[in-house]
Amino acid sequence: MRNLSILACALGIGLLAVHVQAGIIPVPNPSFESPSTDVYVGGIPDWTTSGGRDVGVCPVGVSGGAGGSMSTVPDGNQYAYTLCDRGNWSPTDIQSAVLGQIQAGDTYTLNVSVGTLGNKKDTAIGTVLIRLLGADTQDGAYAELASQAITPPAKDAWDSTQPLVYTAPAGDAGKYFKISLYWEYSGGNYQDSGIEWDNVQLISVPEPVTLAMLAVGGLAVLRRRRAA
Numbered sequence: 001m002r003n004l005s006i007l008a009c010a011l012g013i014g015l016l017a018v019h020v021q022a023g024i025i026p027v028p029n030p031s032f033e034s035p036s037t038d039v040y041v042g043g044i045p046d047w048t049t050s051g052g053r054d055v056g057v058c059p060v061g062v063s064g065g066a067g068g069s070m071s072t073v074p075d076g077n078q079y080a081y082t083l084c085d086r087g088n089w090s091p092t093d094i095q096s097a098v099l100g101q102i103q104a105g106d107t108y109t110l111n112v113s114v115g116t117l118g119n120k121k122d123t124a125i126g127t128v129l130i131r132l133l134g135a136d137t138q139d140g141a142y143a144e145l146a147s148q149a150i151t152p153p154a155k156d157a158w159d160s161t162q163p164l165v166y167t168a169p170a171g172d173a174g175k176y177f178k179i180s181l182y183w184e185y186s187g188g189n190y191q192d193s194g195i196e197w198d199n200v201q202l203i204s205v206p207e208p209v210t211l212a213m214l215a216v217g218g219l220a221v222l223r224r225r226r227a228a
């Protein structure tokens with residue numbers, strides 16, 4: 001009987017640890033498969049957009065929009081595009097829905113596939129960032145918690161090897177957070193430019209000390225059970 005209770009206790013701790021480690025944070029419309037379309041469509045469901053000339057979703061292999069398209073897509077059939085052109089250099093920002101509240105000490109890893117539109121020049125693409133934004137209240141003013149500068153890949157290529165890794169300090173605990181896909185075009189001497197986005201993934205991992213404390217706590221419980 002005692003062995004059974006020890007086993008049950010160990011299983012419980014194990015399940016708790018698994019639960020704590022299962023840190024995939026759901027992101028609405030993470031692969032820009034909505035709305036399903038066969039053309040360029042302005043706007044992205046579940047995301048807010050600002051700046052640029054045009055922001056929306058596009059299926060792979062479709063030409064149009066600002067005169068170019070991607071011939072491959074990392075995930076599914078569609079990607080998000082952000083276009084700007086001469087005379088409209090305003091930074092483009094695509095922001096997710098609010099995803100939850102920051103847990104102090106947790107490490108958040110944001111991975112996004114970033115592409116460069118097929119007909120674009122290789123230079124002067126400007127500043128490309130993937131970011132986490134935070135606010136004290138859900139509807140408050142969101143400010144940058146962390147950002148990762150992205151070196152855009154070659155024309156008509158995708159890159160997903162530049163993740164944002166952010167370990168939340170105590171001061172950010174409880175803040176509401178969302179994802180930002182940001183592009184500030186440098187204003188080079190050419191018309192039309194595009195950055196593409198796909199396959200947004202956000203994972204959180206508890207701080208190691210939390211897991212260690214859980215393990216220590218579990219051992220203490222087991223010892224008490226054995227002594228009883």
Ligand SMILES: [Ca+2]
Nearest residue numbers: 031075076078
């Ligand atoms: Ca996709």
